[in-house]
Amino acid sequence: MLDTATPTHDKAAAAAGLKTAVRILDRWGASGEQGEAILRVSHSTYARARRGDLAEIKLDRDQLTRISYLLNIHAALRILFDNPANRYGFMAMANHNPYFNGRTPLSLIGGGDIAALYETFKRIDALRGAQW
Structure with missing residues (x-):
């Protein structure tokens, strides 16, 4: 069975990632x-x-995967938008593209479904050319 706990040497990185994710x-x-x-x-x-x-x-x-998706969404938005209002407001804006169907990206991921988080990341990443 795989150990799912964060190794000791990665705790500082995990803490920094979580703190950054919460700020975002x-x-x-x-x-x-x-x-x-x-x-x-x-x-x-x-x-x-x-x-x-x-x-x-x-x-x-x-949890680390969720933090990673969130940080990558943020990075993609930083590439897509120079304007902070769009960079930080995009996730709360109604989106009429397929998958979102008028909902906000934040409302989709806000339910906690990791598949929704992944799909949101994938679709935002595709806007910038999906070159990770």
């Missing part, structure tokens, strides 16, 4: 409940990430 979610206008569902973390872990108090954080592979 805040900039996108995500509620605490949405952020907790997207990252699949507890309310207390999310609150600690907001405060930057992550000395003893333990994240599993699923």
